[in-house]
Amino acid sequence: MVDHSSYLVQYLPILIFLAVALAISAICVFLPMGVARLTGTHNPNADKNSEYECGFPAFEDPRSQFDVRFYLVAILFIVFDLEAAFLFPWAVSLKETGWAGWLTMMVFLAELVIGFAYAWKKGALDWE
Template sequence: MVESYLPILVFILIAVGLGVALPALGFILGPTRPDDEKLSAYECGFEAFEDSRMKFDVRYYLVAILFIIFDLEIAFLFPWAIVLDKVGLFGFAAMALFVGILLVGFLYEWKKGALEWE
């Protein structure tokens, strides 16, 4: 029984070994010439101008919710469409409820102005 899992164990050991060895080799063999310019903090190519612990605007979270809404909808609609003839009216009603809940989230996003870019 253990012999059948030996190839998997060897694969895991090789993967872990490479995952540790390659970054370690890069760290050891890579050139390190730090100077003040390289060690300075930057934000998108220029100096940071605010504290990193500032509060984010709620629109960032609204955009994330919007992505989840559309991502989930697409991810669940494809398998449902494939088996629609097998699930019948109950499956159709369940998916209609699911899409309705996503529609409520989408309308909330629309009302909050997450779709308006400045």
């Protein structure tokens, strides 16, 4: 006869971990909100509720014009951010990859520099 309760006991550390994570998450979310209400710093106004990420109101005419340079800069940021994410594992494994890994990364970086120079020459990074 197999004792199924011993199998369930093995999940107890996972359940404790999830409960602690949930409690810490709830504290990190709800404690600042409660402190703001108790101390009187919760004072919404038009400036606090205005748009701050994209630069234009979210609920307007969908055919209204907007500045596409914001999206171009965002795409360039993502490209160069991914490039930085590729550099860390490459640097860690450089001893194992040897000259072939070094040369491959130099070609990759050269392509990125050429792309950066092209974007700069086209004025994609200029903000007026």
